[in-house]
Amino acid sequence: MVIFLSILLVIVFAFTLYFILAKGIGALFSQPVVLGLLFFTIIHLLLPLLQINEDYYRYQTEYALITIILSIVLVVLGQFLFMLFITRFNLDYFKLFKDLKVSDREIKRMLFVGFLVFLVGFYFSYKNLSIILSVGVTEYLRDRISFGQGKGIQLLFAHWTYVSAFIFIFCYYMAGTRKLRIRALILSIFSFGMSMLYYFLNSNRNSIFIMLLLVGGAWFINNKSLNIKANKKQMKRIFLMFVLVGVAFILFFNIGKERYALYASRHKEFKYPLVKSLNGAFGNHENILWMLENDYEKLYGQTYLAGYANIIPRKLWPSKPLGAGPKLKNFIDPGSYVLGRERNSSLTTGFFTELQMNYGVVGIVIFPIFIAIVMGLILQHLNRSNYLIVKMASFFTMILFFTQFYFAEFLGFFSRYFITIIPFIIIYLAVSVRFKLTKS
Template structure:
């Protein structure tokens, strides 16, 4: 029965996405958020649940009722369909303008030499700030030992949230360095070379840092950002993809696969000492194993909803718990206590959390109906950002909005809102600083 429903959903999924992937230009495909959103949805809520059922490998129970299991996939898939439909119908009044491709708009893609230098200098500062805090975290992990750190990653961040967030600036600096290299290699070759060198250094630092704290998903998202930035501003026909661009795609895919597998394997070996078996399912489940949370809640008839409390936790995360001791917990700790009552206690050593994701967190807060309505809202949100990108006449604004769209249609689908939102706010600060200098410089030129 599970095979029938999985392939039925798969046929529907492929059919509705065919229109997206058959576009002539690679930039059109990569800039369309439905493609990335659909990819992550497929992995998290279709492929992985199917593989878990077929292999009888679950996190919380040895087995589940097949009716409930299919029901959970059906309602999540319905939420996805509503999201897809709301994106397609959203903001119809602007659709004619939105059809303009980024590469054909009157956008000033040629940054002035002065502005390139300003962005480069700002980004160097961003990189070294991120590197400093990354080194602090790396040193703490070295003292604890990676095995103890992986068993209690939450404990390291208690009371030092900003110290754990600022290392993400090396990730952002790497992305901006690549953008500078890509946008200046045909105009300002000297600046382009410096940008490329710093990109390699920052990318290496990012890879080492995220490998140390076993955050392979962040490396994957960084590569995804670089890939999209590389192609989204170019008018390249898929059928006429050059050998150079094909090799770039292939190389990025190989690097992402190797890092994703090796970091996952290292983490598995650390947490499960003596376990030699490490399968594709273990790898995927460790990174994207969110759907079983939904199955568990529905089979347990869980209805003690939080009505937005986990989202409030994300908005108030920057308030220290020492000031507000009763500050609400995020969805991860709450999900852990739902499945293992009393296992997460604020301030206790050895706390561990669970990853929730967009649809799981909507279900926790507002039930099945809330999950469906949340899908509609998310579809309108994606369309709003997408239209803003299409109508923007600023390359810096497009870069910032494109980054926002990428992380919301990838990372947000599997992450807890609290952690995701805090990280997003911190990582957009360099973009906002650069936007300030960009518009200030542009205004001076116009005057």
């Protein structure tokens, strides 16, 4: 099994290397299929390989070899079909922004409204930090779910800080004058720093990771020297990128270690190996293994309904369905997640896990085709817009759906996406309406 997974990893590495040599390191963000494949590989190939090698599982002591093989075959087939259909839409984000001309008037408007967006995010970040600091970081991390109960909207609007950072950094690259570029750069640094402080204090590794992807993606896609055939200059930048990735991994590892230490404080021995660190963030494949070997109730779309219904307060809809994380938790350990109880803990699910929870193994293979077509049509439609902010919304959507979507619970992912896309809509309305009035 180790050899089988290693061969698959080599194939993925060769595929990625081909794109990088042909199109430059920028292909990691210009080609959605490359970015999606990398995250699929981390979750469904690399982590299973590490778990087999270390003999480390969370739910059971071991799984049958045939179960492991079947799980890999299913997700590989599902990912292959997803890639096959999404590539039909010829999405290339470097080409999209390469020769785009934007007026300084549009950039000024984007910076002004973006700053208002930042102020909203800053206000809610401050409110959340006040709660964290009042009870103490340690106590907050012991039971984050209970402290967040009833504060869903407040927590979601705090993400507008990193959305504003993404908007500012894009404006920096698109601005035509030095004055606008300096203004955009200052706003970028300030909003990025505020976001890092907020997420570091609440130990939100996932948000730090997504923020780095978005800001890094803006840099990659707007840097022409990274989007040409690989050369010596690019190799130096690739080396620098690996150094930064290494620093980021050390940061995430230590954040996870500190969080896990709170749960393990009662034990005399405390161990936090590499596989456990990665498993905490990307260890979703074992969900599929467990469901293949155990009986569970198929949900037939309940977890997706829960995502769309999350904007409705539970006070107005007491029987509102739970998301996939709590459902899976109760599948594996019945009664372990009780709504409203303190010290609740959930599980992360991800793209293929939720398909299996709702529609069984058939869902893993069939539904990626449907999702690829829908995503391709949406992104293609957004890319046709004449407005920079709409194209940025497309790039923002692509990064989230080809990264976070693979390892996040749909309820949390969709709720977060729904709130974080609002600033793009507000800026689009501010820019487009003003331009139409000016023309009139």
